[in-house]
Amino acid sequence: MSNEATVHVEQGAVHEVLEHHDEHHHHETFITKYVFSQDHKMIAKQFLITGTIWAIIGGLMSVLFRIQLGYPDATFPFLEDIFGHWAKGGKIQPEFYYALVTMHGTILVFFVLTAGLSGTFANLLIPLQVGARDMASPMLNMLSYWFFFLASIVMFSSLFVETGPAAGGWTVYPPLSALGDASQGSKIGMDLWLVSMALFVVSSLLGGLNYISTILNMRTKGMTMTRLPLTIWAIFFTAILGVLSFPVLFSGFILLLFDRHLGTSFYLSEIVINGKILPNEGGSAILYQHLFWFLGHPEVYIIILPTMGLVSEVMSVNARKPIFGYMAMVGSLFAIAVLAFLVWAHHMFVTGLNPFLGSIFVLLTLLIAVPSAIKVFNWLTTLWRGNIRFTPAMLFAIGFVSMFISGGLTGIFLGNSTLDLHLHDTYFVIAHFHIVMGISAFLGMFAGVYHWFPKMYGRYLNSTLGYIHFWVTLVCAYVIFWPMHYEGFAGMPRRYYDYSSWESFKNFVELNKVISFAAMLSFGAQLMFVFNFFYSIFHGRKVTTKNPWHSATLEWTTPINPGHGNWPGEIPEVHRWAYDYGKDGKDYIDQTTPVGKDESGH
Amino acid sequence: MSELSKVQQKKIHPHKFTLWVALGSIIMMFAGLTSAYIVKRNQDGWQGFELPRLFWYSTFVILLSSVTVQMALRSFQEREMSRYRLMITITAGLGLLFITLQILGFMAFEAAGMKMIGRGSSPSYSFILAIGGLHAAHVLGGVIALLVMFIKAFSKRSRSYNSVPIEIVTTYWHFVDVLWIYLFIFFSWLN
Numbered sequence A: 001m002s003n004e005a006t007v008h009v010e011q012g013a014v015h016e017v018l019e020h021h022d023e024h025h026h027h028e029t030f031i032t033k034y035v036f037s038q039d040h041k042m043i044a045k046q047f048l049i050t051g052t053i054w055a056i057i058g059g060l061m062s063v064l065f066r067i068q069l070g071y072p073d074a075t076f077p078f079l080e081d082i083f084g085h086w087a088k089g090g091k092i093q094p095e096f097y098y099a100l101v102t103m104h105g106t107i108l109v110f111f112v113l114t115a116g117l118s119g120t121f122a123n124l125l126i127p128l129q130v131g132a133r134d135m136a137s138p139m140l141n142m143l144s145y146w147f148f149f150l151a152s153i154v155m156f157s158s159l160f161v162e163t164g165p166a167a168g169g170w171t172v173y174p175p176l177s178a179l180g181d182a183s184q185g186s187k188i189g190m191d192l193w194l195v196s197m198a199l200f201v202v203s204s205l206l207g208g209l210n211y212i213s214t215i216l217n218m219r220t221k222g223m224t225m226t227r228l229p230l231t232i233w234a235i236f237f238t239a240i241l242g243v244l245s246f247p248v249l250f251s252g253f254i255l256l257l258f259d260r261h262l263g264t265s266f267y268l269s270e271i272v273i274n275g276k277i278l279p280n281e282g283g284s285a286i287l288y289q290h291l292f293w294f295l296g297h298p299e300v301y302i303i304i305l306p307t308m309g310l311v312s313e314v315m316s317v318n319a320r321k322p323i324f325g326y327m328a329m330v331g332s333l334f335a336i337a338v339l340a341f342l343v344w345a346h347h348m349f350v351t352g353l354n355p356f357l358g359s360i361f362v363l364l365t366l367l368i369a370v371p372s373a374i375k376v377f378n379w380l381t382t383l384w385r386g387n388i389r390f391t392p393a394m395l396f397a398i399g400f401v402s403m404f405i406s407g408g409l410t411g412i413f414l415g416n417s418t419l420d421l422h423l424h425d426t427y428f429v430i431a432h433f434h435i436v437m438g439i440s441a442f443l444g445m446f447a448g449v450y451h452w453f454p455k456m457y458g459r460y461l462n463s464t465l466g467y468i469h470f471w472v473t474l475v476c477a478y479v480i481f482w483p484m485h486y487e488g489f490a491g492m493p494r495r496y497y498d499y500s501s502w503e504s505f506k507n508f509v510e511l512n513k514v515i516s517f518a519a520m521l522s523f524g525a526q527l528m529f530v531f532n533f534f535y536s537i538f539h540g541r542k543v544t545t546k547n548p549w550h551s552a553t554l555e556w557t558t559p560i561n562p563g564h565g566n567w568p569g570e571i572p573e574v575h576r577w578a579y580d581y582g583k584d585g586k587d588y589i590d591q592t593t594p595v596g597k598d599e600s601g602h
Numbered sequence B: 001m002s003e004l005s006k007v008q009q010k011k012i013h014p015h016k017f018t019l020w021v022a023l024g025s026i027i028m029m030f031a032g033l034t035s036a037y038i039v040k041r042n043q044d045g046w047q048g049f050e051l052p053r054l055f056w057y058s059t060f061v062i063l064l065s066s067v068t069v070q071m072a073l074r075s076f077q078e079r080e081m082s083r084y085r086l087m088i089t090i091t092a093g094l095g096l097l098f099i100t101l102q103i104l105g106f107m108a109f110e111a112a113g114m115k116m117i118g119r120g121s122s123p124s125y126s127f128i129l130a131i132g133g134l135h136a137a138h139v140l141g142g143v144i145a146l147l148v149m150f151i152k153a154f155s156k157r158s159r160s161y162n163s164v165p166i167e168i169v170t171t172y173w174h175f176v177d178v179l180w181i182y183l184f185i186f187f188s189w190l191n
């Protein structure tokens, strides 16, 4: 009863749009349409564009610190013109360097590949692909974006405070991060970092709650869970991971704030700074690492799972074949999501972890290789003997699989604690996670952007620029990160400002130059993509048919530029799964087509 | 009405569902903190303590407020709007009283020589403040929600007989109540 009533109330606004569709009765001002919009499609665009701006900033930071790493002896006076005392004499100062790597990590991991990625595709695709007019709570959804926006403002402002932003690494381990006297980057910049991240956690919780609730409660008639496209399954597990792990990170931050400002000693014990003995006693820095990595490890899957979904979808559509092993794909997503909570201590093998406990974490960590391998196998078999259309989106999807394999294999090295004792905190780890997470996730995200851009803006991205973007990015990514494995084997530690004083790393001088050059080239290619993106929003080739990719999923049954409410008439009913490609001699059969009498089963 | 609501009829209301997931998320936060506490307790240098009397009173207050919030919900469903308004006012008042008692409790704790913050504080004691304070913040959130309900109940513009919002607040209120009982037993037992 009350249930029915509220759905009426809830849907009231939407119905109004529908009934008076032709007369444009629904008054939308610029503010409600583009700024405080509650339309999931507009919120998706807001996330995407904010994420893009962050990606440019975060990427630029990596170019700056690669200048230092590739050319440690050179000076670049123009840097001093721009950054003042942070680049005194045209040389990036150590404090600046640490601030750059820290902010690069924070921005890319959280602001781009978590909020930018999930925020964009969860918002865009959930209602469109499950057949709903909007999210379960459009209001919370809007708040989710605005909390992200606030977090962004705070983080951005921390770049301009006098002592600089946080500089203790993206994991902000105490005691360094807890003691303002310990470094420049542990002063006000660190507080702003924590405040920003707290807002960020709120944003992702609001978003995640809504995603889960919408997927479970708002599916159209006939859309059973096993008829959902894999994108939705992937987003579903991502949201669960976020909702269960972000709060733990939050509690870790609360205790860190206590230590910073209330003189408590949760993480601090027996510390001497500049010869001064601190009174703190009884705390443990390792405690923070547990709280951090309990989120931190699920977080890496929060980043990669959505892209796995996007890639599965793009790959099936462009291979004109059903995805291979749909249920195995769902099962492996589930297995990854469960295991993600049970492996966090593999980041802590060298913290004096009990070796027996360590061996359990080794086992659980290596177990993740199984569902990962199942997914890779299924992608490859989906490609096998397909009628592949090499659209830019498809190339990015294939590139994703290549990167994911390369990076997954090095994970198996690191997962063995005995090997990790040597490899921990070296460039090998940098290579591992940039390939398996950073680059893979970006390629997957690009696959999604190229594929769904027509749905978002009613226009296409330019394909020629897309092909150039793909090849330059792929080649540069391997040139940048592959050699880092060798550097890591040789013991080159991560997070150092200058390696030239070590005799043993002298032979990497030229290699570091090559890496830095490839990094700059790759950054240029991304700028070209950004140009393509904004240019195409206004001037791209127009989409003329509803379903340009001949895809079977629901989002392509909406008008080319869907209004708020998505479908002008009734929401279509679903009769089959999302992957009927090449069935009974037909190119594809979309989900709204009823099952024919003489149709073969699947 | 469209097929949409027909499908949804059988199911739990999406907003209620969202609340349940949110509660799961809050549980994870306190699970994180209390497991940190347990780990810490098993290490050297743990300092035991006795909870001040005041926390018994606050526990009684929050239990009582669960009763009143339930009565508010009942009144709403029976359309007894004046009793409804009275009950949510009492509940909010009890919520504020609970928070006040908690703060007094923390002060009594410090006054007994067990420093929670500042020089000479011990993490064993600081945990009480961090965890208890975070819980009190959640109660405050409930009070604010009740305040919103209160304003809604008086506004002429929206005469809504939709009970979902008050059901949601009631569930949340019982949740923070149970959460405190858990924490109270936890601190009394493992100290």
Ligand code: HEM
Pocket (backbone or CB within 6 Å): A300, A301, A303, A304, A346, A347, A365, A366, A368, A369, A372, A407, A408, A409, A410, A411, A412, A414, A415, A416, A420, A423, A424, A425, A429, A432, A433, A436, A437
């Ligand atoms: C076969 C699967 C994988 C295994 C066995 C594995 C194992 C590991 C291990 C043991 C470490 C710790 C290395 C150290 O710090 O010494 C590590 C680091 C890392 N892994 Fe993986 N990994 C796997 C897949 C992934 C995936 C799929 C992602 C992301 C999508 C990922 C992201 C990361 C990140 C971000 C770090 C480093 C964090 C940091 O220290 O800053 N890994 N991995």
Ligand SMILES: [Cu+2]
Pocket (backbone or CB within 6 Å): A296, A297, A300, A343, A344, A346, A347
């Ligand atoms: Cu991990």
